[in-house]
Amino acid sequence: xxxxxxxxxxxxxxxxxxxxxxxxxxxxxxxxxxxxxxxxxxxxxxxxxxxxxxxxxxxxxxxxxxxxxxxxxxxxxxxxxxxxxx
Amino acid sequence: xxxxxxxxxxxxxxxxxxxxxxxxxxxxxxxxxxxxxxxxxxxxxxxxxxxxxxxxxxxxxxxxxxxxxxxxxxxxxxxxxxxxxx
Numbered sequence: 001x002x003x004x005x006x007x008x009x010x011x012x013x014x015x016x017x018x019x020x021x022x023x024x025x026x027x028x029x030x031x032x033x034x035x036x037x038x039x040x041x042x043x044x045x046x047x048x049x050x051x052x053x054x055x056x057x058x059x060x061x062x063x064x065x066x067x068x069x070x071x072x073x074x075x076x077x078x079x080x081x082x083x084x085x086x
Numbered sequence: 087x088x089x090x091x092x093x094x095x096x097x098x099x100x101x102x103x104x105x106x107x108x109x110x111x112x113x114x115x116x117x118x119x120x121x122x123x124x125x126x127x128x129x130x131x132x133x134x135x136x137x138x139x140x141x142x143x144x145x146x147x148x149x150x151x152x153x154x155x156x157x158x159x160x161x162x163x164x165x166x167x168x169x170x171x172x
Contacts, residue, residue: 005143012140015133023126035121040109047101054098057091058144 006062013066016048020073027077033084041081045074092148099152102134106159113163119170127167131160 027033048071055063113119134157141149 005140008136008140008143012133012136015129015136019126019129019133020123021126022129023123026123026126027121030121032121035113035116035118037106037109037112040105040107040112043101043105043108047098047105050094050098050101054091054094054148057094058146060144062140 009060009062013062017066017069020070020077024073024076024080027080031080031084033081034086036077036081038078038081038085041074041078045071045078048074095146095148099148103152103155106156106163110159110162110166113166117166117170119167120172122163122167124164124167124171127160127164131157131164134160 027036048067052064052067052071055061055067113122134153138150138153138157141147141153
């Protein structure tokens with residue numbers, strides 16, 4: 001379980017880290033934010049920040065690193081929504 | 087740190103659990119999925135599923151419960167994107 005467990009943490013972390021990269025690219029390119037929920041991305045960013053801090057508490061390298069990357073994309077999407085929302 | 091750490095896990099968990107509730111409601115109501123990235127929500131759902139399994143490995147009740155709720159909303163948004171994408 002040790003190896004599988006650690007591996008799961010890496011797969012999850014990589015997915016969560018890069019999942020909003022396509023959304024970020026699409027939003028920057030199209031500037032179409034009509035379908036995006038500002039509220040969702042505010043809560044998401046706060047949640048990811050806390051997950052990252054919780055990762056420090058759990059001594060989980062995966063949670064700290066990958067949530068930091070995820071937070072980066074979350075904040076960019078958030079910025080795009082605020083900038084382009086009508 | 088014990089109480090703060092556990093509390094952080096709960097705040098993060100609740101945020102991640104409910105963050106895509108507004109997005110889910112907005113998408114169901116408007117059926118506007120043009121701005122949403124299918125790729126992002128596929129990766130997101132896989133990531134959250136692995137986070138949940140990683141939570142079992144870490145014996146983290148917060149990670150298991152809240153990621154399960156988050157996965158639920160992620161899958162609904164995914165379904166809406168596939169159904170309404172032109």
